Amino acid sequence: MSRSRLEELESAGLDPLSPELLVSLVWLVLDTVPVGEAELKAARRRAMLVLASGGDPHRDLDLDAVAVERLAEELDSPERRTALRAGLGALDADGLENVASARQTLVSEPGLAWRIYALALLADELAEE
Numbered sequence: 001m002s003r004s005r006l007e008e009l010e011s012a013g014l015d016p017l018s019p020e021l022l023v024s025l026v027w028l029v030l031d032t033v034p035v036g037e038a039e040l041k042a043a044r045r046r047a048m049l050v051l052a053s054g055g056d057p058h059r060d061l062d063l064d065a066v067a068v069e070r071l072a073e074e075l076d077s078p079e080r081r082t083a084l085r086a087g088l089g090a091l092d093a094d095g096l097e098n099v100a101s102a103r104q105t106l107v108s109e110p111g112l113a114w115r116i117y118a119l120a121l122l123a124d125e126l127a128e129e
Contacts, residue, residue, distance in 0.1 A: 003092050006099050016101035019062075025088065025102055026113065027120045032087030033080050040075075044125045047071040051122070061122055063115050072118035081110050084117055 005028060014021040035043075051067035061068060088107050093100035106113040 006091060006093060006096055010096040010099045014098060014102075016098045017105065018102075021098065021102045022106060022112075022116055023120055023123070025091065025099070025106060026084070026116045027124070028091065029084065029087030030117070030120060030124070032090075033083045033117065035075060035080065040121070043071055043074045044121060046074070047118075047122055048125060061119055061126075063112075063119060065119075067122060068115060068119045071122060072115050075118065075121075076114060081114055084113055085110060088113065 009021060009024055012021075047067040047070055050070055051061075051065070085107055088103055091099070091103055093103050106116070
């Protein structure tokens with residue numbers, strides 16, 4: 001992971017508990033979670049259908065969105081949560097106060113980190129459309 005991206009996040013001055021910073025950190029480690037391409041594609045497709053059934057699929061996502069919850073549940077496993085935690089723990093946040101604090105929040109709250117993982121996957125899918 002490039003230290004420069006973490007430094008950019010730090011220089012943005014985001015609060016350590018801001019959704020923008022938390023999602024950005026999880027987004028940086030998405031690839032550390034082992035999910036097969038076919039499984040991920042199918043799960044994302046189902047989540048997008050849930051999102052679309054609630055109205056505009058391009059509206060802002062939040063942690064409490066049904067599509068986020070469903071995707072998080074569908075992909076959840078102890079091994080994947082462990083991989084996410086390891087990926088977050090490997091981020092070099094030394095000397096980056098806000099990034100380090102946000103990373104610690106995610107590592108110490110695995111349920112929150114997992115929901116943010118699902119949100120980041122959906123946001124990534126929306127960005128590709």
